[in-house]
Amino acid sequence: MDVEDDRPEIAVSTVIFALRTNERTSTPQPPTIWLPLVCRVRDPYDGSWALPGGPLRAREGLADAARRTLHETTGLTPKYLEQLYAFGDVDRSPGRRVVSIVYWAMVESEEAQRAKVGQNVRWLSADRLPRLAFDHNLIVSYALWRLRNKVEHSRIAHAFLGETFTLRELREVHEVVRQKGLDPANFRRQMEASDALVPTDGTRTGGRHRPARLYRYNHAIELVDSGPLSTSSG
Amino acid sequence: MDVEDDRPEIAVSTVIFALRTNERTSTPQPPTIWLPLVCRVRDPYDGSWALPGGPLRAREGLADAARRTLHETTGLTPKYLEQLYAFGDVDRSPGRRVVSIVYWAMVESEEAQRAKVGQNVRWLSADRLPRLAFDHNLIVSYALWRLRNKVEHSRIAHAFLGETFTLRELREVHEVVRQKGLDPANFRRQMEASDALVPTDGTRTGGRHRPARLYRYNHAIELVDSGPLSTSSG
DNA sequence: GCAAAAGTGTTGCTAATACACCCATGC
DNA sequence: GCATGGGTGTATTAGCAACACTTTTGC
Numbered sequence: 001m002d003v004e005d006d007r008p009e010i011a012v013s014t015v016i017f018a019l020r021t022n023e024r025t026s027t028p029q030p031p032t033i034w035l036p037l038v039c040r041v042r043d044p045y046d047g048s049w050a051l052p053g054g055p056l057r058a059r060e061g062l063a064d065a066a067r068r069t070l071h072e073t074t075g076l077t078p079k080y081l082e083q084l085y086a087f088g089d090v091d092r093s094p095g096r097r098v099v100s101i102v103y104w105a106m107v108e109s110e111e112a113q114r115a116k117v118g119q120n121v122r123w124l125s126a127d128r129l130p131r132l133a134f135d136h137n138l139i140v141s142y143a144l145w146r147l148r149n150k151v152e153h154s155r156i157a158h159a160f161l162g163e164t165f166t167l168r169e170l171r172e173v174h175e176v177v178r179q180k181g182l183d184p185a186n187f188r189r190q191m192e193a194s195d196a197l198v199p200t201d202g203t204r205t206g207g208r209h210r211p212a213r214l215y216r217y218n219h220a221i222e223l224v225d226s227g228p229l230s231t232s233s234g
Numbered sequence: 235m236d237v238e239d240d241r242p243e244i245a246v247s248t249v250i251f252a253l254r255t256n257e258r259t260s261t262p263q264p265p266t267i268w269l270p271l272v273c274r275v276r277d278p279y280d281g282s283w284a285l286p287g288g289p290l291r292a293r294e295g296l297a298d299a300a301r302r303t304l305h306e307t308t309g310l311t312p313k314y315l316e317q318l319y320a321f322g323d324v325d326r327s328p329g330r331r332v333v334s335i336v337y338w339a340m341v342e343s344e345e346a347q348r349a350k351v352g353q354n355v356r357w358l359s360a361d362r363l364p365r366l367a368f369d370h371n372l373i374v375s376y377a378l379w380r381l382r383n384k385v386e387h388s389r390i391a392h393a394f395l396g397e398t399f400t401l402r403e404l405r406e407v408h409e410v411v412r413q414k415g416l417d418p419a420n421f422r423r424q425m426e427a428s429d430a431l432v433p434t435d436g437t438r439t440g441g442r443h444r445p446a447r448l449y450r451y452n453h454a455i456e457l458v459d460s461g462p463l464s465t466s467s468g
Numbered sequence: 469g470c471a472a473a474a475g476t477g478t479t480g481c482t483a484a485t486a487c488a489c490c491c492a493t494g495c
Numbered sequence: 496g497c498a499t500g501g502g503t504g505t506a507t508t509a510g511c512a513a514c515a516c517t518t519t520t521g522c
Contacts (some may be wrong), residue, residue: 005243007243007292008244009241010242012334017444024509024517030512056322058242058325059322059331062320080303083320085317086320088290088295088296088335089295090293090294097292099290099296101320101322101333118507130517137463141275141462142461142463145247145462149461167501168500183486183487184487184501185485185487185502185503186484186485187503188484189484190484205493205494206494206495207493207500208494208498209492209498210494210501211493211501212501212502213501213502225375227375227379227383228372228379229372331489365519401475402473402474417512417514418474419477419512420512422474422504423476439520441472441473442470442472442474442520442521442522443470443471443472443519443520444519444521445516445519446473447475448472459503
């Protein structure tokens with residue numbers, strides 16, 4: 001066996017999350033977690049759905065590679081991107097040895113609608129996934145677990161929303177991700193106490209009720225979350 | 235430039251933590267966090283201290299590689315081992331492109347004393363490190379941050395201790411890692427409430443005071459911490 | 469006995485919860 | 496008006512920190 005071919009390859013993949021409402025149903029429903037997947041067109045796993053990704057280029061950072069590959073396949077620009085885990089089991093890819101550095105990302109709902117879907121790229125519901133290629137079911141499970149964990153103790157839920165948003169919208173993100181209803185009053189107080197939000201002058205009107213104040217995310221804080229690693233250092 | 239040489243290499247390194255008392259001082263002192271480092275014997279960074287590690291073999295899992303390389307250089311067998319992060323900045327290694335999958339580990343104090351130190355391997359204090367090779371200072375900082383974060387919300391402190399231990403010993407681990415004194419009474423209650431500990435029949439005697447009950451870690455729980463990833467899947 | 473750490477009890481503060489209530493808007 | 500969600504107030508509860516106190520050992 002050739003020594004060069006023995007060297008493990010490096011690939012970078014990304015689990016991209018967005019909150020979307022199921023278009024198939026006519027009655028209004030709360031959004032759920034969806035992710036764009038790519039249909040493989042060659043073996044192994046020809047015809048299976050897989051995470052967007054690709055090989056790491058020689059002069060390209062890990063996060064850069066994640067951003068590039070997900071943009072190439074989906075056209076999306078994520079609002080949040082973080083390294084998830086390196087998957088490197090010996091036989092996770094039939095025939096070859098591939099170590100995948102996996103990232104996870106969030107895109108806002110508006111951006112998600114701009115994604116170029118088609119025969120080869122499609123949104124699938126995170127909790128009704130078919131059997132995916134490679135170990136990608138495990139990867140998505142872990143990414144979901146991380147998302148749910150992080151959203152409780154961190155201030156990242158806004159990454160699913162636009163520049164400004166109402167407290168109701170932010171609460172809905174939390175409710176969908178954490179899979180349980182939250183008291184509007186208590187949620188408001190927690191957010192106000194956390195210093196994560198800055199009220200704007202605007203309000204969102206719609207529906208037959210009092211208009212809701214629009215808030216903006218307070219970017220002056222987020223340094224705390226990832227410790228010594230800034231968001232860049234991949 | 236040759237295409238084969240352009241492909242990024244994969245290395246696996248490990249930040250190994252142990253609690254040790256400084257041998258140089260005669261007066262008894264509380265332990266602090268130490269880690270074994272390897273002195274490099276060739277460029278780049280010839281003569282600098284670096285994390286134990288090495289290239290990933292073709293038919294070897296990531297965690298296996300971490301376990302192997304740290305054992306080869308230090309002789310240690312860690313009680314806890316977890317993936318930390320993949321570091322892959324383009325120019326983190328002069329001349330070559332290396333992506334390092336870094337693990338972090340804890341060894342119990344007794345095991346730490348069995349480590350084979352010498353000219354090339356030495357224990358250094360985690361908060362008084364010199365300038366290390368590559369980006370290893372950043373890596374150690376991040377590992378420390380992770381250790382300190384995880385020890386508060388998780389049940390891993392026992393990994394610094396032997397099979398059985400007193401509440402005082404466990405509390406000392408927390409105090410050293412979290413860098414602050416803890417109330418013995420409240421600490422006891424928290425541990426008892428957490429179900430993480432199982433009391434044994436034994437007691438530890440020593441010093442002129444009442445013997446302390448020995449506890450054992452309750453292994454029936456730990457599944458929760460890492461979510462869908464069991465400790466094996468690297 | 470006395471020092472020192474093991475172990476127990478009590479109190480008060482803070483934060484999270486549950487839920488009652490008023491406010492402002494669209495229809 | 497009236498339904499609906501926006502927004503405020505408040506009582507109850509759970510958890511945690513502080514600290515006084517009792518117990519049991521070595522010397």
